[in-house]
Amino acid sequence: MIDKALPPGSKIGIFGGGQLGRMMAIAAARLGFHVNVFSPQHVSPAFEVAHERTIAPYGDLAAVQAFAQSVDVVTVEFENIPLDTYEHAAKFTAIAPEPTALAIAQDRLAEKNFLTSHNIPVAPFVEINREADIVSAVYKLGPEGILKTRRMGYDGKGQIRLGGRVDPDAAIQAYRGEPAIFEQIVPFKLEISCLAARNYDGAIVFYDCPKNEHRNQILAESHVPANVPADLEKLAQAYTAKIAEKLQYVGVITVEFFALGQGTETPLIVNEIAPRVHNSGHWTIDACAFDQFENHIRAITGWSLGSGQRHSNAMMVNIVGEDMDRWREFATSEGAILHVYGKDETRAGRKMGHVTYLYEKS
């Protein structure tokens, strides 16, 4: 918790050295803050644009202490930071968001329980702790489902899709004994996400919800406007506001939704909460006066939030893995606003950059 707005020249610590930390560091620098990035990797995209670099494993609590003591507020670029690490930092400086939000996002079961306890709809699910639970889950929810580990899942990692064509034995074989959930596959029309920034005063600012398209379980494209009915977007924002308030959240939070189509009992269900800036909000860099990264920084430093309004329509296309070899095409394509994350190595499924295209606002 920050008592009053941090002046430019204050120091911000970011746990995580990926592209989200990188874009956050740029936003922080633009406001005159000094940034210290904490990452275990010697080559980290965020180091490139950070004033200071802390290279240490997350388990190195002495390094965590020194890092926390060197800054005025600490935040995270990813939700899977060990909670011990984050809570250790909190002993020495302010942190935002609070660890609760991360704890919930780190555990699919806790997340589902949090949401249902606040009457926010999710896909039907069953908790899986042993093989036998899978059998009863299939009995209860039908065979079309996804087995998801409770922890460390992102970009489709730790997920196994089970279906009619899958032998029940295969399902059991796929289960590796980790705590998991079995989630019913709900046929949905489209996916939108809601990005909001909330500050210490409880003020909240929304961006227009992008419509998201995935390929190989990785976000491929985001479009604004999503061209969904206005009341659907309002509903997504209402759910997001409720989540942010219940968590006393400070910073940017993202909620992924499945839209089930008109006339359904629950037009929207939450797929996932991301307690952080989000890939589906990268278009805000180019289409808004105040992008998601800046509003995250403004929120955690106790500033008032910038408007979430956009001046343009936008399409964001991720550059994944070998797509990066096409850089020359992006570099010469008219209107392609290129963002490259400076990763040391191109790997299949790795997010290497993105391209934004702007269109006149509709």
Added chain:
Amino acid sequence: MIDKALPPGSKIGIFGGGQLGRMMAIAAARLGFHVNVFSPQHVSPAFEVAHERTIAPYGDLAAVQAFAQSVDVVTVEFENIPLDTYEHAAKFTAIAPEPTALAIAQDRLAEKNFLTSHNIPVAPFVEINREADIVSAVYKLGPEGILKTRRMGYDGKGQIRLGGRVDPDAAIQAYRGEPAIFEQIVPFKLEISCLAARNYDGAIVFYDCPKNEHRNQILAESHVPANVPADLEKLAQAYTAKIAEKLQYVGVITVEFFALGQGTETPLIVNEIAPRVHNSGHWTIDACAFDQFENHIRAITGWSLGSGQRHSNAMMVNIVGEDMDRWREFATSEGAILHVYGKDETRAGRKMGHVTYLYEKS
């Protein structure tokens, strides 16, 4: 000279560690380039967001060599770099722009002669090498003039305004024996600047000309659109294109113009050439898909240029000296897009940051 477009991951060296270098470094990072900033000052705004830092005096040619050898192309953020330094770097790597442009911009007399040799109008002037020249200058051009040192002038530095109320002896006394020019004060309606990016292929992209207002000889505000007749802007662009072509210029170049009003023989005269990105173009960061810094980087790395189109009208207000104490006001003012340069110390007349306001495009 670059043979072909440099891929992301290539290295760019920037001479100068001020705010222009800082914003250039951010633009370069966004495109996936690694940046090495060369500055004699241990605390330099551009270091904050640069991958590598070279701290050395410009006269340290060994450091210049190592710096140049560490990168694929070298550029400058300011025109007053010692030419020897810049030319030394050119022995070890590509540089852009060419030193000629800097040589001309470093010497007001060379600049005036260059412009007049290409039939581009400037204010009447006389070369001053000794006291007696002042007397004959006043005789030729009248007493209303500005005595300007030929070298190292910016933000009004090295300028003395002489006028009717000034004793001719005072004028002579003000002259410190340095090579100078005496320039007639031409009554002008307003000042605009023209920012253009030109690449190795000779392709050129213009931004809309901002209208600029100064206070205490320092840029205070820039406005786009300038609301000047379209043919005046076209003329400014034509002059700028001619200057860029004659210099075989690569990168962003800025030409400051005085508009003398309708019906005058020469509706525009050139005040100054800045062979670099420019304060009056800072609004492009927020109002254009491709800002001046990105187009400078695209130009010098052999990429195609991004469009100079803007999606919004804009007003840019500089934060000078103690204005910075009002950061809280900027931080809470609706629509104020704040850019803080991270300077170590607030000093009178020092550019500390700027604020952009966007408006719907007219």
